[in-house]
Amino acid sequence: MAQEDVAPIRVGLLGAGTVGSQTARLLVEQKDELAARIGRPIELTGVACLDPSETDPFPWIDKSVVTTDTMSVATNADIVVELIGGTGVARKFVLAAIESGASVVTANKALLAKYGPEIYAAAEAKGVDIYFEASVGGAIPFLKPLRESLVGDKVTSMLGIVNGTTNYILDEMTTKGLDFDDVLKDAQAKGYAEADPTGDIEGYDAANKTAIMA
Structure with a gap:
């Protein structure tokens, strides 16, 4: 088997908050199952x-790979998972990751609603993938059936x-x-709504998701 066939797929994670830390846990704890599938x-x-x-509260994250140099992580991986949020620095790092030849996974609905066409075009130009299923519906498969099954x-x-x-x-x-x-x-x-629920109750979240679906 060629060396490139067995080389690990390098994953860079941007953001280590609630979602980022649990994404890291799944990647680490389920690495054998993921390897078998991939x-x-x-x-x-x-x-x-x-x-x-x-x-510190997440023992599954190896301290040796934790850094404040976000650009370094964004440009030194095969797959970059963007979980920073917002539309400012997230856009910069996503575009940098794509330019470096990495595929990107993001749940950032605000980013895609505002800059989606630019990001999709950049990914197509570099021949990499941009996946964003969790930006609409969370864990409910919706975008993939819309893009593929109903094509x-x-x-x-x-x-x-x-x-x-x-x-x-x-x-x-x-x-x-x-x-x-x-x-x-x-x-x-109960934790179903943010302390500042404006994005939800004023319809901004739904509007972002609608833009992505469209």
């Missing part, structure tokens, strides 16, 4: 965060509640007759 070993070679101490169909409309917070609020209001303000406070207390 046909090559997979290795977490870099974790970028503003403060390396953020990773021969003409989609005329899409209807649904695509925001988890508003889904919970609307359900509680409909089934229990509760007031919006009361349900929102309950959702925040």
